[in-house]
Amino acid sequence: MVKPRRFEHVMRVARLAHDIALANGIDADRAYAAGILHDVARDLPDLELLRLAPPECAIDAAHPLALHGRAGRTLLERWGFTDRVILEAVEDHTTGPRAGNAVSAAVYIADVSEPGRGVNEDIRELAFTDVDAALRRSIGSKVRYLQGRGIEVHPRTLLTFESLGLDP
Template sequence: MKSMVSTAELLEKVRALVRPERLEHILRVAALAREIAERNGLEGDRAYLAGLLHDAARDLEEEELLRLAPPENEVEAAHPLSLHGRAARALAQAWGVEDPEVLEAVEGHVYGVSPSNPIGMALYVADVSEPGRGVNAEIRGLALAGRLREAYAQAVRNKVAYLQGKGVPLHPRTLAVYHSL
């Protein structure tokens, strides 16, 4: 499904909301998501769009995140930054993006997505493994080798272990995805 607004217009909307360093990350994620998608037989343009939008709300003030994506559980209430995926989805919809798989990918890049959403899996893997982060090269390698589901499962396992190690409570959606894999 095509967006009602051009990618160039969306890029400018995102650019207006984020710091330059965040935009660089966003562009690396979008490019990697496209490459991962294409190497796994998916539509690269849809993955690129999801990547372009995924952190659109990441630099917003806490009050704006809460307005765009009111907390749905205790984890979100205690950690408003975790709302940035849902807030980015709200922005994308307001900007005319209608593709449900892309919108779910944008929202789910924080918590995880159902394995039935391969665009979401490509975005999730791209976000955690883009070269600018300096981590998870093995996950990126799996995804680029056409082993997206395996890469995604490893990325979710790593995130759960990291959060547990930090003593951060797991979001119910992250737990659900973790158990589904």
């Protein structure tokens, strides 16, 4: 489903999500599975993404790539996957984990901080001792960065931001 370079990223995310989960008492097998599956829709054409995940907001309509998490969930459900925790982690990895899904938090952090990205090393390190703090740092800096530049933040990302008790 993904290009070779992406597959390498996917494997790094899966391993890192597993390790972060293990260090935080989170279900590491589910984190690994969700890491493997998270970008399943990432290399699909825009039209396919729009078909699998109809836009919910102006950002979705303008940037179909933002839909690849939700589109991935739709695909997995069509293929018979029923594990809600993993499905949510795939769905939310582009916009931010919803409250209460620790596996999703591990995958989100792994995705933004895996070594191949070359950024967010501090977040990766923090995640091994406190995944919640790592998530607050990651989502907080993202939202403040966008808002500071007058760029609209995805409504789902704002929900995550608020669920973490962060202030603009």
